[in-house]
Amino acid sequence: MKAVVMPAPGGPEVLLYEDIQEPGLESPSQVKVQIRAAGVNPVDTKIRSRGVFMADGLQAVLGCDAAGVVVEAGEAVQHLEVGDEVWFCNGGLGGSHGNYAEFAVLDACLVRKKPTTFNFEQAGAAPLVLITAWEALFGRGRLAEGQTVLIHAGAGGVGHVAIQLAKSVGARVLTTVSSVEKADFVKSLGADEAILYTQEDFVEVVDRLTKGRGVDLVLDTVGPEVFAKSIPTVAHYGDLVTLLDPGGEQVWKEARNRNIRVGFTLMLTPMLRDLPEARDHHGEILEQCAELADSGKLDLRVSRVMPLEEAAEAHRLVEVGHTRGKIVLIP
Structure with a gap:
C-alpha cells in the first residue's frame, strides 16, 4: 500500500511517499479500515521534527486522525461490520503505524461510526x-x-x-x-x-x-x-x-x-501509557460527538484538502500557523 514514511527526524522534506506492506488483522478484536481521509495535527509536525515517542519507532507512519470504511472485522467485533463508515484516533507516535496511509488495522474499541452529516474529510480531521x-x-x-x-x-x-x-x-x-x-x-x-x-x-x-x-x-x-x-x-x-x-x-x-x-490535557496519554480504559473512553467521546453533529450542534471546518503524497507541504502549512480549521490528506 502507499504511505508517507518518516525514516528520521527533520524538516518536512524527510517525509517520503512510498510503498510499504499492507497490514492484516492480528487478533479477533481488530478491524481493518480503508482510509479515506487523514487529519494533519500540530503534534504530527512536532514528532516529525523532534523524533517519535516510542523506542524503535522508525520508520514511522505519522497521523493520529482518520476516517474510512471497514473492509474486514475480526470475529470478536460486535459493534462494527464490513462497509461501515467510521472515524478514530490511533497510532502515529512511532510503534504502531499512523494514518498517512491507505489502510489501518486497530482494535475495534477505538473505532466508531462517523456522523452521517460529516463527509470523510470532516470526519478524518475531527477525532483528535x-x-x-x-x-x-x-x-x-x-x-x-x-x-x-x-x-x-x-x-x-x-x-x-x-x-x-x-x-x-x-x-x-x-x-x-x-x-x-x-x-x-x-x-x-x-x-x-x-x-x-x-x-x-x-x-x-x-x-x-x-x-x-x-x-x-x-x-x-x-x-x-x-x-x-x-x-x-x-x-x-x-x-x-x-x-x-x-x-x-x-x-x-x-x-x-x-x-x-x-x-x-494530553489526549495522547492513553496511547503513550497503554491505558485501555481511557482509550475506550475516547471511543465513547466520539459517539457523543457524532450525536451532536447529526443533531446540527457540531460542525468541523476543513481549511484545505490535499493528496497524501503532499504530506510534506501540509506540514509546512501547519508549521506556518494561524490556519482556520484543519488540513486533511486524501490517500
Missing part, C-alpha cells in the same frame, strides 16, 4: 481535536450550563470545536482571535464574544465582560505566555486548563490567591 476539547472542557474543566469559558485561539483546530462543545451545554463563550475575519468565523460557530488580542488586552476585556468576576474556565491552546497572562482572568475557585507545558518560569502567587485549579 474533538477528544482534546471534550476532555479539556468537561473532564478537566468541569464546564456546565450557565458558566463562562474563555477559549484561546478560537479559530484554530481545537478552538473552533471547543466553542461548539461549550455552547452545546449552554455555556457563555469568550474567545481570542487575531483578525476580524476570524472574529466573524468564531461568531458563526456560536461564540458570544470574539476578542481581537492583536488590538485589545484580553485581560482587560474579560474583566469588563465579566464585571470583574472573571471566567469559570480558561482553555489555553497557545503556551506559556498566554497561560501566565490568563491567570487573572479566572474567577476565584475557577479552572485553568492547558494543552501545553506552561514552562518553568511561572509565578503562581495569583493562581494560589484565587484558589485556581490548574489542569492539563
Whole structure:
C-alpha cells in the first residue's frame, strides 16, 4: 500500500511517499479500515521534527486522525461490520503505524461510526481535536450550563470545536482571535464574544465582560505566555486548563490567591501509557460527538484538502500557523 514514511527526524522534506506492506488483522478484536481521509495535527509536525515517542519507532507512519470504511472485522467485533463508515484516533507516535496511509488495522474499541452529516474529510480531521476539547472542557474543566469559558485561539483546530462543545451545554463563550475575519468565523460557530488580542488586552476585556468576576474556565491552546497572562482572568475557585507545558518560569502567587485549579490535557496519554480504559473512553467521546453533529450542534471546518503524497507541504502549512480549521490528506 502507499504511505508517507518518516525514516528520521527533520524538516518536512524527510517525509517520503512510498510503498510499504499492507497490514492484516492480528487478533479477533481488530478491524481493518480503508482510509479515506487523514487529519494533519500540530503534534504530527512536532514528532516529525523532534523524533517519535516510542523506542524503535522508525520508520514511522505519522497521523493520529482518520476516517474510512471497514473492509474486514475480526470475529470478536460486535459493534462494527464490513462497509461501515467510521472515524478514530490511533497510532502515529512511532510503534504502531499512523494514518498517512491507505489502510489501518486497530482494535475495534477505538473505532466508531462517523456522523452521517460529516463527509470523510470532516470526519478524518475531527477525532483528535474533538477528544482534546471534550476532555479539556468537561473532564478537566468541569464546564456546565450557565458558566463562562474563555477559549484561546478560537479559530484554530481545537478552538473552533471547543466553542461548539461549550455552547452545546449552554455555556457563555469568550474567545481570542487575531483578525476580524476570524472574529466573524468564531461568531458563526456560536461564540458570544470574539476578542481581537492583536488590538485589545484580553485581560482587560474579560474583566469588563465579566464585571470583574472573571471566567469559570480558561482553555489555553497557545503556551506559556498566554497561560501566565490568563491567570487573572479566572474567577476565584475557577479552572485553568492547558494543552501545553506552561514552562518553568511561572509565578503562581495569583493562581494560589484565587484558589485556581490548574489542569492539563494530553489526549495522547492513553496511547503513550497503554491505558485501555481511557482509550475506550475516547471511543465513547466520539459517539457523543457524532450525536451532536447529526443533531446540527457540531460542525468541523476543513481549511484545505490535499493528496497524501503532499504530506510534506501540509506540514509546512501547519508549521506556518494561524490556519482556520484543519488540513486533511486524501490517500
